[in-house]
Amino acid sequence: MIVSRIEAPRDEAISTLTDRLLAGLPAEAVVTDPGVTTSYAHDMASFCPAGAPAVVVLPRTVEQVQHVMRTATELRVPVVPQGARSGLSGGANATDGCIVLSLTRMDRILEISPVDRIAVVEPGVVNATLSRAVEEHGLYYPPDPSSWEMCTIGGNIGTASGGLCCVKYGVTAEYVLGLDVVLADGRLLSTGRRTAKGVAGYDLTRLFVGSEGSLGIVVRAVLALRPKPPQQLVMVAEFASAGAACDAVCRIMEGGHVPSLLELMDRTTVKAVNALTHMGLPESTEALLLAAFDTPHPAADLAAVGALCEAAGATQVVPADDPAESELLLQARRMSLPALEAVTGTTMIDDVCVPRSQLGAMLEGTERIAEKYGLTIGVCAHAGDGNTHPVVCFDAGDPDESRRARESFDEIMALGLELGGTITGEHGVGVLKKEWLAREIGPVGLEMQRAVKQVFDPLGILNPGKLF
Amino acid sequence: MIVSRIEAPRDEAISTLTDRLLAGLPAEAVVTDPGVTTSYAHDMASFCPAGAPAVVVLPRTVEQVQHVMRTATELRVPVVPQGARSGLSGGANATDGCIVLSLTRMDRILEISPVDRIAVVEPGVVNATLSRAVEEHGLYYPPDPSSWEMCTIGGNIGTASGGLCCVKYGVTAEYVLGLDVVLADGRLLSTGRRTAKGVAGYDLTRLFVGSEGSLGIVVRAVLALRPKPPQQLVMVAEFASAGAACDAVCRIMEGGHVPSLLELMDRTTVKAVNALTHMGLPESTEALLLAAFDTPHPAADLAAVGALCEAAGATQVVPADDPAESELLLQARRMSLPALEAVTGTTMIDDVCVPRSQLGAMLEGTERIAEKYGLTIGVCAHAGDGNTHPVVCFDAGDPDESRRARESFDEIMALGLELGGTITGEHGVGVLKKEWLAREIGPVGLEMQRAVKQVFDPLGILNPGKLF
Structure with a gap:
């Protein structure tokens, strides 16, 4: 070995592993200090167990990654690949004794x-x-x-x-x-x-x-x-019910419009954003719809869409005057998750996507579920896609509330499937939703997916315990 | 059996096969008359061997298709699925003794x-x-x-x-x-x-x-x-060289334009279309470029693109006056393949797609290949995609010319790969290009693709002899 290591005695298997890794990686790319490796254990999902990595490797070249995988195969060690660990399903969570393979230094x-x-x-x-x-x-x-x-x-x-x-x-x-x-x-x-x-x-x-x-x-x-398209111009519409906002979404899409953005925030989300940011969004509304166009004449497109919102019952429609005002409105939308997180300290973010014709039913059902479990559930949604993010707010220190949060989260997915949707529009399955994946794709789907996994990963060392 | 069959004595295996098929399909959906089954042997590709189907089945329901596949699995009989057999790579060609599974009656x-x-x-x-x-x-x-x-x-x-x-x-x-x-x-x-x-x-x-x-x-x-977008408006530009036309394509795409169509026809193709249709396209040109926009203001977009064509050396730029004239220009492009086919009676249509920055090199190289083999090769191309269709014209009755046609066809694919392209942009591999698939994707790619095939078709009964 070309590097000397002055470390606490380690498990023999880990020692063999790091020795092998160091044969093809510089010392600075192989981290075994538990104080550091532990910080690589988690992505940003709640309720997802994570193990303790044996080692974190930070390669800079393709050859180094190849060396890591050859070593992992030889020693039968699980490998958990990671980017920025901003995922919301536990897909990047470590398993005990794994190699965390962080790709963050391959950033050219x-x-x-x-x-x-x-x-x-x-x-x-x-x-x-x-x-x-x-x-x-x-x-x-x-x-x-x-x-x-x-x-x-x-x-x-x-x-x-x-x-x-x-x-x-x-x-x-x-x-x-x-x-x-x-x-x-x-x-x-x-x-x-x-x-x-x-x-x-x-x-x-x-x-x-x-x-x-x-x-x-x-x-x-x-x-x-x-x-690069022209800068988008944003409009905000207020509705006296979430159902009316969803109706507007359907009218807009049925009308053949192609907005560059079509987002919904429910009352809970609007209040949470105001509480955190003091943005002064209208709190009397039941739902806000943000629409944008990046077309050559966005004002004309917004006018047409605004009229559809009014036909669906919008109580107020306000187009942004300029890009700066547009950016402010988007900022409000982007603050939704942190704002909801601030309500009770902990959140579970769901990611159910339904056919957009079912968006109203999805929102109504989510409200029912919130009532049933006595929880705050704010919904922001990529409404144009039918992709909802019901955010379950709870106190993680309260076991009963945590249980209710988990149950409501599952009930939301069940509702999504019932409405012809999917359990995840964009966040992935990870650890969080693996039982639900099986439910969505059924036994034949599961069998074929497992068989495909087997082709590429016969030893089962690649991110084990995720998806299935 | 519920149907009586008065037919020439058949091979016992075929008889068993049709008996089993008839257990789950109506008689009219199971065709064994060789006069009919032979007509299902081929798609529209040249130079692709085809076998004699044992039987053609024409199911109308999912359950009937399931019955066909269960039967095929049980008896280990190959199944060749077919649509309209308009493919250009032999992908729907029958193999000897196969079940041709025509899906044309499932047309709801x-x-x-x-x-x-x-x-x-x-x-x-x-x-x-x-x-x-x-x-x-x-x-x-x-x-x-x-x-x-x-x-x-x-x-x-x-x-x-x-x-x-x-x-x-x-x-x-x-x-x-x-x-x-x-x-x-x-x-x-x-x-x-x-x-x-x-x-x-x-x-x-x-x-x-x-x-x-x-x-x-x-x-x-x-x-x-x-x-549905607005009706597109078409423009035609003439160039004194294919290279200049390709340069125009690069300028248009680099300029951030999003045409709804950007097609190229070389001189050989233009002449062939004129010969067949008497459309009177300009024969003095070396290349025609057709561009179209389906935007709200297509005339303005065409003007901008026309200016780029002129900057690239276009000798003439003529926007269509109205949708009827646009349609006529598209008609000329759509007639390219039949027109080239009429030149010598037989054609092989290649489908090489290169990065669009390499389009000029691809066309120039194809011209060199045509000269080398003493053949007429007309090129029409989805130029905006870098997807060329070099059409090798030859007399199928002349063995030497046929050999040269095949060799030039292969050389065109080799050139495409050399330029960072693919052997097939949209026609598929089928029988025609299976050796070339291996060349394009390499041994590791081939191994993984075969392994995926094995997962879904462990007995190798689904369209055998295609792709690999």
């Missing part, structure tokens, strides 16, 4: 091509960093999860992240053209393409997108870009 | 929802039928292969078909939200969703899209729709 943007409208990036690039870099070339990388200032492209690919843009621009999956993936045994697989189209063989690219690190380690991605 | 549109912007269809629905049906609801199903008046949605899903719309709207894959698939053993698998977003488990939907019937039988699809 390798290429931006305005003619081909692609970017080639390493997985650790932060979403906002990429978004700003392509903007300088007149380009646009749409996916914009709320955590965009910290979350990584690798993490976004792992969960097929969404954001506010999806109603017009779709989710991360739509922007991944090709991948380089280190397989469980350390071999390198290239999938997909850097061309606009391509149908050569099975679409393994999309199989990796949303697979939560359970099939391989993404070490490079070719991403599709779009031309 | 089950649902169109303007609020949810989805359609639910059976696989045998013809593309144009669906397109027209959704149009009545103010909706738009973009994928538009040249064969759209005959090809089926099931076939489109099998090859992830493209068309003229892709530069703005993407390929079939982008529009498939969820599938019902009958597996090789007859079980029914539901994948995906009917919501706008969803990340519950691995994306098996996209695995089936483009899998050319080798993983399962699609019996129902949930398709995403868009609002």
